[in-house]
Structures are given as C-alpha cells and as structure tokens.
Amino acid sequence: MPHQAEGGCKIAKSKKHLIIAITLILASSSVVYAKLGNMVFDDKAGSLKKAGMAPAVFPHDRHEDIYKCNDCHPKLFKDKRGANDINMKKNMTGQFCGAPDCHNSPRAFPLYECKKCHIEKKAPLTKSN
Ligand code: HEC
Numbered sequence: 001m002p003h004q005a006e007g008g009c010k011i012a013k014s015k016k017h018l019i020i021a022i023t024l025i026l027a028s029s030s031v032v033y034a035k036l037g038n039m040v041f042d043d044k045a046g047s048l049k050k051a052g053m054a055p056a057v058f059p060h061d062r063h064e065d066i067y068k069c070n071d072c073h074p075k076l077f078k079d080k081r082g083a084n085d086i087n088m089k090k091n092m093t094g095q096f097c098g099a100p101d102c103h104n105s106p107r108a109f110p111l112y113e114c115k116k117c118h119i120e121k122k123a124p125l126t127k128s129n
C-alpha cells in the first residue's frame, strides 16, 4: 500500500511540472515579441542636413501589419538597426524602400512625396530609436 501511494504522488508531481511548462510556453510566446514602433533613420545626418531634409521616420509596426517579416528580412533589409546603407539613390533604383512592390509601385505612396517619410520626430518613440 505505501508503495502505491508513493507512485500516485510521483504522477501528481509530474503533472504539475507539465502544467508549469505549458504555462511558461504560452506566456513566453506572447511576451517575447512586441511590435517595433517608429524608427528614426538619420545615419546620413550630414547629407540630410545639406539637403534640408528631416530624418526619415519608418513606422515598423504599420509595416508589420501589412507585410510578413520575411517580405523584408533579410532580402530587403538586414534586421539590425543601422545595418543597412540606405540612401535615396538606392531607394530610387529599386532597393530598400523603393523595392519593386513598395514605394516604387502603386502599393504605397511614391518616393517623390518626400515629406511623408522625412518628417520631424513623431511621438511616442520606442526604444528601437
Ligand atoms: C519611402 C520613404 C522615403 C521617401 C518618400 C523619401 N525618402 Fe529620402 N530617405 C529615406 C531613408 C530611409 C533614408 C536614409 C536615412 C538615413 O539613414 O540617414 C533617406 C535618405 C535621404 C537623404 C540622405 C541620404 C542621401 O541619399 O543623400 C536625402 C538627402 C533624402 N533622403 C532626400 C529625399 C528627397 C528629396 C525625397 C523626395 C524626392 C525623399 N528623400 C523621399 C526614405 C525616404
């Protein structure tokens, strides 16, 4: 009899561990990824200033709502802040923001609408700025 009681206790214990494990998995999947907000691109601060243009503000979250991560990463943009050497010549020749289905196509406002991207900082900014 004592032997049986011990076995039952072991099962109860492993069930408890299973429940804890499942809870942790569910919790982590909702905590690990939060949308990235507005990113302010001013790596080319010198050229921007010379041209009298504000930094480019990129609403990452709005793009996440419309596209899949792998529509952009890694084929259009490396997923690391500052890792892409973006400039207007490249945008105008089909790279980065000006990739074929993006701001060079009817899907999005065109590149000549400069001030839709080059805007003074929007609030609230996220830590990714
Ligand atoms: C779809 C968004 C977008 C539009 C529209 C846009 N730009 Fe840009 N532009 C960028 C991004 C992103 C950068 C890179 C900024 C950085 O990292 O410093 C940039 C960089 C620049 C730079 C600095 C680098 C360089 O190429 O000399 C200038 C100047 C500039 N843009 C001017 C313009 C002008 C003028 C227009 C309108 C004819 C325009 N941009 C339209 C996104 C845009």
Ligand code: HEC
Residues within 6 Å of the ligand: 036, 039, 058, 060, 063, 064, 067, 068, 069, 070, 071, 072, 073, 077, 078, 079, 080, 081, 082, 083, 084, 085, 128
């Ligand atoms: C429309 C294109 C686009 C889509 C879609 C997109 N991203 Fe990005 N992402 C970017 C750009 C542009 C940057 C900034 C790269 C830079 O600074 O040069 C970026 C940056 C990042 C970074 C780096 C952040 C940092 O602070 O270093 C991560 C991580 C990332 N994206 C993950 C994702 C994930 C996950 C998804 C899908 C849920 C996604 N991205 C969808 C364009 C996109």
